[in-house]
Amino acid sequence: MEKRKLRAVLAGCGGISNAWLHANQQIDSLEIVGLVDIREESAREQKLRYGLSEALVGVEIEKVIKATRPDVVFDCTIPEAHAQVAVTAMRMGCDVLGEKPLAASLTQAQDIIAAMRETGRVHAVMQNRRFAAGSRMMQEFLATKAIGELTTLNADFYLGAHFGGFRDHMAHVLILDMAIHTFDLARMLVNADPVGVYCHEWNPQGSWYDRDASAMAIFEFSNGVVFNYRGSWCSEGLNTHWESDWRAVGSKGSILWDGHSSFRAEAVPDGAEAKFRRDTQLLDAPLIDPTIPLGGHIGQIQHFVDCILGGTTPETVSTDNYKSLAMVFGAIESAETKQRVTINPNV
Numbered sequence: 001m002e003k004r005k006l007r008a009v010l011a012g013c014g015g016i017s018n019a020w021l022h023a024n025q026q027i028d029s030l031e032i033v034g035l036v037d038i039r040e041e042s043a044r045e046q047k048l049r050y051g052l053s054e055a056l057v058g059v060e061i062e063k064v065i066k067a068t069r070p071d072v073v074f075d076c077t078i079p080e081a082h083a084q085v086a087v088t089a090m091r092m093g094c095d096v097l098g099e100k101p102l103a104a105s106l107t108q109a110q111d112i113i114a115a116m117r118e119t120g121r122v123h124a125v126m127q128n129r130r131f132a133a134g135s136r137m138m139q140e141f142l143a144t145k146a147i148g149e150l151t152t153l154n155a156d157f158y159l160g161a162h163f164g165g166f167r168d169h170m171a172h173v174l175i176l177d178m179a180i181h182t183f184d185l186a187r188m189l190v191n192a193d194p195v196g197v198y199c200h201e202w203n204p205q206g207s208w209y210d211r212d213a214s215a216m217a218i219f220e221f222s223n224g225v226v227f228n229y230r231g232s233w234c235s236e237g238l239n240t241h242w243e244s245d246w247r248a249v250g251s252k253g254s255i256l257w258d259g260h261s262s263f264r265a266e267a268v269p270d271g272a273e274a275k276f277r278r279d280t281q282l283l284d285a286p287l288i289d290p291t292i293p294l295g296g297h298i299g300q301i302q303h304f305v306d307c308i309l310g311g312t313t314p315e316t317v318s319t320d321n322y323k324s325l326a327m328v329f330g331a332i333e334s335a336e337t338k339q340r341v342t343i344n345p346n347v
């Protein structure tokens, strides 16, 4: 018997839709039945580029859902449109996987979560950097407790990113558009809820951005772990990976992870001689569990499809992802008020 395929409509046929449509080509249990964009030509172009001859093209999500009756909607529209697309899709009986960020504001995110509760549908957020191989390896490594209990996590994100376009003029550009990835990854690694933040933003000398493109933030978590974020989108030379450069400090050792595939770790062995600085030993990084879905967008879309077909909850379900968005807006409020901000991670 042929396995059931999930029928999907993709809304928002801009730059990032390529990652989704490329993933679709590699996921057997998925079929794109409709493409929506307010600029119809973008949807037509993607239909042609990815050979989706059966897919219906339209400019209004309601009409395309009505005509194709999909199981799920993939929301790749701009952040300001996420709430409208998501709420419409859920009210019409679809589950939704949407691009980050969950929404353009906490209020709009709360509207999406209210619609989940009202309709009983699933809404989850694309946090592809969780599904990169290195991120999973780091998560596994921490779970072994080879460095003891995690106490401190640092992430450095330094990229000289010359986008041109809207980002050059956007307020809080680094925190709003990029840091959600790093904050969400930190939350995955700390495995607790964010409860407070101090943040400072600035625009460094020589910046090609109009507004603050650098930020430092200190987050407190419910388990006592402190997460330090230092980032800039306006930093030339010695750039980090997109996943950031990390240091994890535990009760008996530390891990350095370059955000990609390089790990270095040391810990004090049991029974080490008590002296001013204890001798440490190098640790081996564990191998990745081959059953974990990997590969950014492909890994997460496959995970979502499996969850919907199997009736389980996706890892980045929006009731949980809201906590990462709360870190973003908490950091922005702290930078604006120059005060520590209490984060309420619950919705």
Ligand SMILES: NC(=O)c1ccc[n+]([C@@H]2O[C@H](COP(=O)([O-])OP(=O)(O)OC[C@H]3O[C@@H](n4cnc5c(N)ncnc54)[C@H](O)[C@@H]3O)[C@@H](O)[C@H]2O)c1
Binding pocket: 011, 012, 013, 014, 015, 016, 017, 036, 037, 038, 039, 042, 059, 076, 077, 078, 079, 081, 085, 099, 100, 101, 126, 128
């Ligand atoms: N996960 C990642 O690594 C990653 C990377 C880049 C962008 N993104 C996110 O993806 C989303 C889209 O970004 P992009 O770079 O593709 O932007 P884009 O501007 O290239 O594309 C957005 C598309 O959405 C369409 N659109 C806008 N409102 C719409 C609506 N109401 N209904 C249907 N279509 C609509 C636009 O016409 C455009 O074609 C954003 O939320 C962005 O933050 C994520």
